[in-house]
Amino acid sequence: MRLRYREGAAARAFIYGGLFWMFLGMLFGLFAALLMVWPDLIVGLPVLEYFTFGRVRPVHTNLVLFGWLTGAYFATLFYMTPRVVGSKLWSEGLGVFAAVLHNLALALTTVSLLAGGNVGREYAETPWYIKWIITATFLLVAVNLFMTVKNRTEKGELYVSAWYFLGALVTTPIIYAIGNQFLLPQNPVRGVNDAILNWFYGHNILGYWFTPVGVGAVYYLLPKLTGNPIYSHKLSMIGFWSIFWVYGPTGAHHLVNGPVPYWVQTIAIAFSVMLIIPVWTVVTNFYGTMKGKWHLVRDSVPLKFLTTAIVFYFITCFQGPMQSLRSVSAITHFTNWVVGHAHVALLGTFSFIMYAAIYYMLPRLTGRAIYSKALQEWHFHLSLWGFLLMFVDLTIAGLVQGAFWAQNQSANFIEGVAMMRPYYILRAISGAVIILGQVVFGWNVFKTVTAGKPFETGQAAGEVAPAQAAQPAGA
Amino acid sequence: MLHRNAALVALGAFLLLSFAIAVTVALPLMQEELYAADEATPQYSELALKGKQIYQREGCFYCHTQQVRTIPNDAAFQGPNKRPSRPSDYANDNPVLLGTERTGPDLKFVGDRLPSKDWHIGHLKNPRAYDPRSIMPSYAHLPEEELEALAEYLISLRDWSVKPLQQPERLADLTEEDLPEEFRSLQNPLAGDLQRAVAIAEPIVAQSCVACHGQDLRGKQLTERVKSADWYERAQVRSEQFLYWAITVGSKEGMPGWERSLTEEQRWALATYIKNIQQIRP
Structure with a gap:
C-alpha cells in the first residue's frame, strides 16, 4: 500500500508533536522549580521519590529544546522552504516519517532520563542509540529540504531565509556528532577536552540551529505580516555570513576562568564579543523592515510576538558577549543569572518567534482561521509577563549569588543557598504563569483545527499579500 | 551570484564552521598535555x-x-x-x-x-x-x-599528591590515653586570653559548627547511628590538647578534620572556646 499525504502533512505533524512536548517539557520545568522550593516534596512517595531534581532537569531541557523548539523548527522548515524557493516539498511522506522518528526519539529520551540513563554531558545526556535516531531524523529532514531546493522552478537569487535554513541544515549534524561523543557508546576523548567538545556543541547548537532557523523564520514572517520588503539586502548578507563565521569558536566561553588552556578561553571570548556584529546587523534589519508599519502591531498578535522576540534577541545577545568577559564571568558564572540568560534566548526569543510562526502557518496549513483573537492576546500577555518575571527574578538572584561568593570567597556557602529561597519561589510562580499562557495557546490551536472558520489567504489583520522585491516568494 | 546557488551557500556555511572546528576542536584535541596525569590526579577504585x-x-x-x-x-x-x-x-x-x-x-x-x-x-x-x-x-x-x-x-575527589588525614573511627569511644604523643605536649598559644579566643572562635562556630552540633551546641542526632558531640559534656572530660586534636583531624564517623581549612590559631581558639563553654554560654 502506498500512502499519500496531503500538502502540509509533515509541517502539521511537527506542530502538533512540538506542542505536546512543549507542555510536557514546561511541566517538568515547573516540577524542577518546585523541588528547589520544597526539596522534600517527593520524599517517601513510591516511584516518584526517584524523580529528584537531577533527573527532572535534563528532561525539561531536552523536551523544550529538542521536542518543542526543534519540532516547531522542522515544521517551519517544511512550511517555509518550499514557499521561498517556489516548489513543492520533495516528499511529504518522508517528512511525516521524520515526525514519527522525532516523537519516538523524544519519548525514549523522557523514559531513559527518568530511568537514570544520563551519560553525564549537558544537552547531550541521552544514551547513544537515541542519538542515532535523532541524527537520522535530522538527515531525513535535510535530504528532503535539499531536494526541495534542488527542484525549484525560480532560478533567481535565493531568499535570505533559505540561506539560513541551508546553512543550519548542513552544519548542525556535524556539531551534533562532535558534541555527542561522535555518536559512540563511549566518548574516545577524556579529560578537559571532553568538556571542550561538550561546550563546542552546547553553544553551537544555538549558533547553528536555534539562531539561524529562528532568524530565517523572522525574515520570512516580517515582510508577510507588514507588507514591507526587507529593509536592506546588504545587512542581510553581512548578518548571514558573519554569524556563520563568528559563532563557531565561542563554545569555551562556558569554561572561562576554568581548567582549560588560557588561549582556548581567549579565542572564545574574542569571538563572543564579535557576535555583536551579526546580531546588531540583523536587529537593525528587522526593525528597519518594520518602518512605517508599527501601527499593525496593535492588532496582530504574531507581530507582537515577533517584535518582542527581537528585543529579547538583542538583550540575550548583548548579555552573551559581556558574560564571556573574564571579569563579568567571575561574578555571573555558575549563578542563576545564566539560567535567566538561557531563558531569554530559548523562551523569550526563539519560542516567541515560533508562536508567531505557528499563528501564521496554522491557518494556511489547515484552511481554518485562528479560532479566537482574544485567546491569542491572553497567550501573548501571559507568556510575556510570566517570562519577564522569571527573567528579572533569575537575573537579580544571580547577581546576589555572585556578589555573595565574591565577598566571602565562597566561604559560608550555605548562607548563599538560603538567600535564594524567595527567588526560587518567584521563579516557580513565573513558570506557572507561562504554562497557563501555553494552555490558552494549546486550547486555541485545538479549537482552530477542529472548529475554526474557513481561512483564505490575506484575510487576517496585517497580512496583506505582498509581491515586492526582497520578499519571500509564493503564498 | 553566490546566493543563486544553494550548494554554494551550504558549502560556505560549512567552510566557516570548519574554521571553528580546526581552531577550537582539533587544536585542543592535539595538545598532549591536556591528557597527562600527575601525582595529584585522582585514581578511582x-x-x-x-x-x-x-x-x-x-x-x-x-x-x-x-x-x-x-x-x-x-x-x-x-x-x-x-x-x-x-x-x-x-x-x-x-x-x-x-x-x-x-x-x-x-x-x-x-x-x-x-x-x-x-x-x-x-x-x-x-x-x-x-x-x-x-x-x-x-x-x-x-x-x-x-x-x-x-x-x-x-x-576520592581530592588532591592525591597530599596524604589523606589519619582519622580515628569514633571520637566518643576514645580517652585521653588515645591522644597521639605529639599532641600531648602542645601548649595552647591563647592560654590566659579567653577574650581573644572567643573573638576568633565565635564567627567560626556560627558558620561551621552549629549546623551539626546544634544552635545550643549540645549535639544532634544526625543519623540513626551518628550523634554529634555535646560540647558541654566534652568540656568536662577532655583536655584542651585533646579537643585541639579532634578539631584538627576529625573522625571517620563524620567530624570533618579542619587541619587544612582553619589555621592553628583558629583551631586553638575553638578548643579554648569548647573547654570554657560553660563560662562563655552558661
Whole structure:
C-alpha cells in the first residue's frame, strides 16, 4: 500500500508533536522549580521519590529544546522552504516519517532520563542509540529540504531565509556528532577536552540551529505580516555570513576562568564579543523592515510576538558577549543569572518567534482561521509577563549569588543557598504563569483545527499579500 | 551570484564552521598535555567508578561544579595545596563532570574537606539533618550499596599528591590515653586570653559548627547511628590538647578534620572556646 499525504502533512505533524512536548517539557520545568522550593516534596512517595531534581532537569531541557523548539523548527522548515524557493516539498511522506522518528526519539529520551540513563554531558545526556535516531531524523529532514531546493522552478537569487535554513541544515549534524561523543557508546576523548567538545556543541547548537532557523523564520514572517520588503539586502548578507563565521569558536566561553588552556578561553571570548556584529546587523534589519508599519502591531498578535522576540534577541545577545568577559564571568558564572540568560534566548526569543510562526502557518496549513483573537492576546500577555518575571527574578538572584561568593570567597556557602529561597519561589510562580499562557495557546490551536472558520489567504489583520522585491516568494 | 546557488551557500556555511572546528576542536584535541596525569590526579577504585556512574545518573552535576576557578571568588573550594584545578586533575575523567551551575558547593576537592564516608552517606540520606537550610534532594531511597559507592567516589575527589588525614573511627569511644604523643605536649598559644579566643572562635562556630552540633551546641542526632558531640559534656572530660586534636583531624564517623581549612590559631581558639563553654554560654 502506498500512502499519500496531503500538502502540509509533515509541517502539521511537527506542530502538533512540538506542542505536546512543549507542555510536557514546561511541566517538568515547573516540577524542577518546585523541588528547589520544597526539596522534600517527593520524599517517601513510591516511584516518584526517584524523580529528584537531577533527573527532572535534563528532561525539561531536552523536551523544550529538542521536542518543542526543534519540532516547531522542522515544521517551519517544511512550511517555509518550499514557499521561498517556489516548489513543492520533495516528499511529504518522508517528512511525516521524520515526525514519527522525532516523537519516538523524544519519548525514549523522557523514559531513559527518568530511568537514570544520563551519560553525564549537558544537552547531550541521552544514551547513544537515541542519538542515532535523532541524527537520522535530522538527515531525513535535510535530504528532503535539499531536494526541495534542488527542484525549484525560480532560478533567481535565493531568499535570505533559505540561506539560513541551508546553512543550519548542513552544519548542525556535524556539531551534533562532535558534541555527542561522535555518536559512540563511549566518548574516545577524556579529560578537559571532553568538556571542550561538550561546550563546542552546547553553544553551537544555538549558533547553528536555534539562531539561524529562528532568524530565517523572522525574515520570512516580517515582510508577510507588514507588507514591507526587507529593509536592506546588504545587512542581510553581512548578518548571514558573519554569524556563520563568528559563532563557531565561542563554545569555551562556558569554561572561562576554568581548567582549560588560557588561549582556548581567549579565542572564545574574542569571538563572543564579535557576535555583536551579526546580531546588531540583523536587529537593525528587522526593525528597519518594520518602518512605517508599527501601527499593525496593535492588532496582530504574531507581530507582537515577533517584535518582542527581537528585543529579547538583542538583550540575550548583548548579555552573551559581556558574560564571556573574564571579569563579568567571575561574578555571573555558575549563578542563576545564566539560567535567566538561557531563558531569554530559548523562551523569550526563539519560542516567541515560533508562536508567531505557528499563528501564521496554522491557518494556511489547515484552511481554518485562528479560532479566537482574544485567546491569542491572553497567550501573548501571559507568556510575556510570566517570562519577564522569571527573567528579572533569575537575573537579580544571580547577581546576589555572585556578589555573595565574591565577598566571602565562597566561604559560608550555605548562607548563599538560603538567600535564594524567595527567588526560587518567584521563579516557580513565573513558570506557572507561562504554562497557563501555553494552555490558552494549546486550547486555541485545538479549537482552530477542529472548529475554526474557513481561512483564505490575506484575510487576517496585517497580512496583506505582498509581491515586492526582497520578499519571500509564493503564498 | 553566490546566493543563486544553494550548494554554494551550504558549502560556505560549512567552510566557516570548519574554521571553528580546526581552531577550537582539533587544536585542543592535539595538545598532549591536556591528557597527562600527575601525582595529584585522582585514581578511582572500581567502587568509586560505580559511584561516579550514580553521580552522573542522578544528575548531581547540574547543581555541583567540579572546577575551582583561577579567581579569588573560589578560594574556599581550593584543595590542600591552595590552588585552582588544572587539566591534569581530570586526566582520568570520562565523562568529565565540570558542571555549569553552583546551586550547591563545588566538589572538586570535597574529599579533602570531608574525608569521612559515613558523613557523606548520612548527608546523602538526609541533607537537612546536617543543615536545615540545604535544598539538596534526599537520596534515602537509594540502596545502601549505591550510597556506599557514591560516598567512595566523593571522598576520592581530592588532591592525591597530599596524604589523606589519619582519622580515628569514633571520637566518643576514645580517652585521653588515645591522644597521639605529639599532641600531648602542645601548649595552647591563647592560654590566659579567653577574650581573644572567643573573638576568633565565635564567627567560626556560627558558620561551621552549629549546623551539626546544634544552635545550643549540645549535639544532634544526625543519623540513626551518628550523634554529634555535646560540647558541654566534652568540656568536662577532655583536655584542651585533646579537643585541639579532634578539631584538627576529625573522625571517620563524620567530624570533618579542619587541619587544612582553619589555621592553628583558629583551631586553638575553638578548643579554648569548647573547654570554657560553660563560662562563655552558661
